[in-house]
Amino acid sequence: MNYELYYWPGIQGRGEFVRLALEDAGTSYRDVARSASGFRRMISMMERGKADRPFAPPFLRAGSLLIAQTANILFYLGPRLGLAPKSEPGRLRLHQLQLTIADWLVEAHDVHHPLGANFYFEQQKRAAKRRAADFRKNRLPKFLGYFEGILRQRPYRPFNYVDLSLFQMLEGLRYAFPNAMKKYEKKHLRLVENHDRVLARPGIAAYLASDRRVAFNRQDIFRHYPELDTEK
Amino acid sequence: MNYELYYWPGIQGRGEFVRLALEDAGTSYRDVARSASGFRRMISMMERGKADRPFAPPFLRAGSLLIAQTANILFYLGPRLGLAPKSEPGRLRLHQLQLTIADWLVEAHDVHHPLGANFYFEQQKRAAKRRAADFRKNRLPKFLGYFEGILRQRPYRPFNYVDLSLFQMLEGLRYAFPNAMKKYEKKHLRLVENHDRVLARPGIAAYLASDRRVAFNRQDIFRHYPELDTEK
Numbered sequence: 001m002n003y004e005l006y007y008w009p010g011i012q013g014r015g016e017f018v019r020l021a022l023e024d025a026g027t028s029y030r031d032v033a034r035s036a037s038g039f040r041r042m043i044s045m046m047e048r049g050k051a052d053r054p055f056a057p058p059f060l061r062a063g064s065l066l067i068a069q070t071a072n073i074l075f076y077l078g079p080r081l082g083l084a085p086k087s088e089p090g091r092l093r094l095h096q097l098q099l100t101i102a103d104w105l106v107e108a109h110d111v112h113h114p115l116g117a118n119f120y121f122e123q124q125k126r127a128a129k130r131r132a133a134d135f136r137k138n139r140l141p142k143f144l145g146y147f148e149g150i151l152r153q154r155p156y157r158p159f160n161y162v163d164l165s166l167f168q169m170l171e172g173l174r175y176a177f178p179n180a181m182k183k184y185e186k187k188h189l190r191l192v193e194n195h196d197r198v199l200a201r202p203g204i205a206a207y208l209a210s211d212r213r214v215a216f217n218r219q220d221i222f223r224h225y226p227e228l229d230t231e232k
Numbered sequence: 233m234n235y236e237l238y239y240w241p242g243i244q245g246r247g248e249f250v251r252l253a254l255e256d257a258g259t260s261y262r263d264v265a266r267s268a269s270g271f272r273r274m275i276s277m278m279e280r281g282k283a284d285r286p287f288a289p290p291f292l293r294a295g296s297l298l299i300a301q302t303a304n305i306l307f308y309l310g311p312r313l314g315l316a317p318k319s320e321p322g323r324l325r326l327h328q329l330q331l332t333i334a335d336w337l338v339e340a341h342d343v344h345h346p347l348g349a350n351f352y353f354e355q356q357k358r359a360a361k362r363r364a365a366d367f368r369k370n371r372l373p374k375f376l377g378y379f380e381g382i383l384r385q386r387p388y389r390p391f392n393y394v395d396l397s398l399f400q401m402l403e404g405l406r407y408a409f410p411n412a413m414k415k416y417e418k419k420h421l422r423l424v425e426n427h428d429r430v431l432a433r434p435g436i437a438a439y440l441a442s443d444r445r446v447a448f449n450r451q452d453i454f455r456h457y458p459e460l461d462t463e464k
Contacts, residue, residue, distance in 0.1 A: 051385060055332045055378050067324055069331040076324060092299055092308060099301040100287045114346045116366045127359040134348045146287050153283060
């Protein structure tokens, strides 16, 4: 299967969760919107009136299928890439975890954009500081604790795309909230161990060393603003 | 199959999307947490250390399966209730739409809680007014327009759980933003028509007339605050 991934160029964003699965499996795929003509094609596929147009990137072309929504794409790819079981209960279980990661990601984004994406950060810095304090104190440890518990059950699960997504969450959170994460990582050693294990996988190591991996930056979902990662 | 639904009592919330599917299909199910003992059971199922504990309600017990995340539950139930095709492409397609509805729902919630659920509305009213203005002007018409386009393709699709969820979105948005919706409904007639069609379905009509349907209120995801539904 020749997969075509469509996602905003210049950021990791939600596309990265799909990329990590494709790269770990060593599957050949085209990251279409990285070229100017591919970018125009992505935009045209989202135009009003087009049948089956996706609401937003990422989306994946797989033969005659056009699949949007990150978790939905991973649900489809999982068993095909050897990153999920083939049975329905196993697939539903992983998907449930991936959807919880998606919720977590929205909250990590909304820390710097609590009033919405149509305002600049500078226009909502005050609101962002309040939301950030609550995120660091309450929401972040709640999600970390939940997934630490999930990884505690690891002996019963083979490696899968949720492990890759948890790696990416740790990558992003370390970039955005280095102070908070330094404190929390000590209590969530299985998440750290999972991160290190993913780093050592050949497909991932090659990907991270390549220019296909975009660096974190202030256009991305995870953003580092020192004022949102203070001590109190 | 004897389904058991677990969700916060006293609100429609995310549980309502599952309830509408079960009620439309005329399936027998228990809304467990409506009783005091059932509520305690729901809380105990989310306790730390429990294997496979869900992050949050709703979740569904279906035989030996415990399935969380609203869209995941509907993905499972869809073909079993006759509310989704059985083929994988058809299921993925509906699921993609349901996940986009889930994104829309988060934004409808965040209008009144832009700083997060750990602050009262009164503590974030100023931020809420700014987010509400952007939601009414930009985000609401974007989502409405997207799903209006989806319904335009209706001839190719049998009735399904996404139609039920779109009914519920219109119900909630009419309650929360009556002024904005009065204006927008004129341009989104297929969404209104879908709403009326769902209203007339026997299972739904019986459900809405019963005391199983909780009224909208200010603890729910959709909330009516007149200051968030002004003209400008």
